[in-house]
Amino acid sequence: MAVCIAVIAKENYPLYIRSVPTENELKFHYMVHTSLDVVDEKISALGKALVDQRELYLGLLYPTEDHKVYGYVTNSKVKFVMVVDSSNTALRDNEIRSMFRKLHNSYTDVMCNPFYNPGDRIHSRAFDNMVTAMMIQVC
Amino acid sequence: MADAVLFEFLHTEMVAELWARASDPSPGGQKTSLWVLENMGFRVGQSLGERLPRDTLAFREELDALKFLCRDLWAAVFQKQTDGLRTNHQGTYIILDNDFPLLVRMAAGQQYLEEAPKFLAFTCGLLRGTLNTLGIKSLVTAAVAALPACKFQVVIQRA
Numbered sequence: 001m002a003v004c005i006a007v008i009a010k011e012n013y014p015l016y017i018r019s020v021p022t023e024n025e026l027k028f029h030y031m032v033h034t035s036l037d038v039v040d041e042k043i044s045a046l047g048k049a050l051v052d053q054r055e056l057y058l059g060l061l062y063p064t065e066d067h068k069v070y071g072y073v074t075n076s077k078v079k080f081v082m083v084v085d086s087s088n089t090a091l092r093d094n095e096i097r098s099m100f101r102k103l104h105n106s107y108t109d110v111m112c113n114p115f116y117n118p119g120d121r122i123h124s125r126a127f128d129n130m131v132t133a134m135m136i137q138v139c
Numbered sequence: 140m141a142d143a144v145l146f147e148f149l150h151t152e153m154v155a156e157l158w159a160r161a162s163d164p165s166p167g168g169q170k171t172s173l174w175v176l177e178n179m180g181f182r183v184g185q186s187l188g189e190r191l192p193r194d195t196l197a198f199r200e201e202l203d204a205l206k207f208l209c210r211d212l213w214a215a216v217f218q219k220q221t222d223g224l225r226t227n228h229q230g231t232y233i234i235l236d237n238d239f240p241l242l243v244r245m246a247a248g249q250q251y252l253e254e255a256p257k258f259l260a261f262t263c264g265l266l267r268g269t270l271n272t273l274g275i276k277s278l279v280t281a282a283v284a285a286l287p288a289c290k291f292q293v294v295i296q297r298a
Contacts, residue, residue, distance in 0.1 A: 010274060075192040076272040104193065111189040118185055118272075 002099065003067065004028040004083040005131050007107060009119065010076065012036055016122040019083070020135045032081050035061045035069045039079055042071070056104075057097055072100040078107065099134055106130045143218045143240065150241060153179070154257050173257065177264035184268020191215055192273070201295065204273045205232050212269060217241075230295040234266075235288070242287035255283040259291075266291060 004019035019028040038061040058071035066087065072080040080103050082096070110116055110124050157172045191211055198204045209221040213236075223235035241258050245251050259281035267279045276296040283289045 074189075075195065075198060076189055077274050108190045108193060112186040114182075 002082045002084050002134055004032065005103070005134065006032045006081045007103075007122065008032070008036065008079040008081065010078060015078070015120075016127070016131075018128075018131055018135075028083060031064070031067065031069060031083055035071060035081050036079070038062055038069075039071045039073060039081070043073060057100060059093075070096050070100075072104070074104060074107075080104070080107075102130060102134070146216070147241060147244070150258070150261060153261070158257065173260045176257070176260035177267070180261040180264020180266075181268035181271070182264075184265040184270075185272050186268075187212065187215070187265070188269035188272030191269075198273065201230075201275060202226070204270065204275060205234075205293070207273075208266060208269060209234055212266075216265070230297060232293040232295075234291040234293065236291075237288040239287045239289045242283070242289060246286045248285055251286065252283060255286060255289070256281065259283070259289060263291065266293060 007016040263279040
């Protein structure tokens with residue numbers, strides 16, 4: 001039950017960004033932008049440390065008073081950032097991981113689409129539908 | 140997993156079709172066809188580079204990415220692994236395959252040596268595309284001394 005989902009390319013520009021309560025969209029865009037710094041820090045820090053292999057799931061990037069931001073980076077340096085509502089405490093780590101896995105699978109499908117040029121914004125409706133299913137239901 | 144020959148047949152037809160349609164038999168026209176094949180391989184490599192390493196852990200350095208190419212990519216596309224990987228640690232890698240599946244049906248020796256590059260262009264593009272998705276800009280060329288053994292040379296372009 002995410003509030004905002006973003007897919008960011010290797011060069012740090014957004015390929016896809018969508019948030020549910022559309023009035024604070026700018027605030028979410030800003031949060032995703034600031035979380036990119038944390039993502040970069042995690043990627044470079046673990047590279048220098050003596051960790052054998054790095055996991056793709058980065059975990060909680062930073063918590064704010066009413067939102068938590070999670071990150072995931074693929075082998076092609078494409079980042080997925082997810083913002084969830086803090087009041088939704090029922091969300092466990094496993095569920096976030098499975099949401100990221102679904103995102104990764106859908107993103108791979110988009111990449112394999114011959115009509116998609118790598119580096120363009122994502123317009124695929126299948127991807128949109130998958131993301132809608134993951135978003136929080138605001139009544 | 141689909142039969143390996145499906146891809147081999149398709150690849151052979153691709154090369155045959157490009158050469159049959161080539162209206163310009165001079166070296167310039169040949170180059171265009173080779174370039175078309177390489178670009179096809181590039182786009183396929185980009186998609187493969189996204190799909191294959193899906194559940195593997197992140198690569199820590201270039202050598203890991205090259206090892207992934209030699210093991211997992213070759214296994215996925217050609218159902219075998221490469222026979223060797225050499226490097227000079229300065230950004231040049233040589234991938235050796237003594238029994239390249241796309242050449243194995245053609246000959247075993249010096250016959251058809253001039254035709255061999257056409258059948259390697261797609262694979263060069265494939266390697267370049269996969270490396271591109273993994274974040275490594277490179278230049279890939281192929282060389283054949285005696286069929287079906289061939290060498291792919293990967294030169295990493297540093298900015």
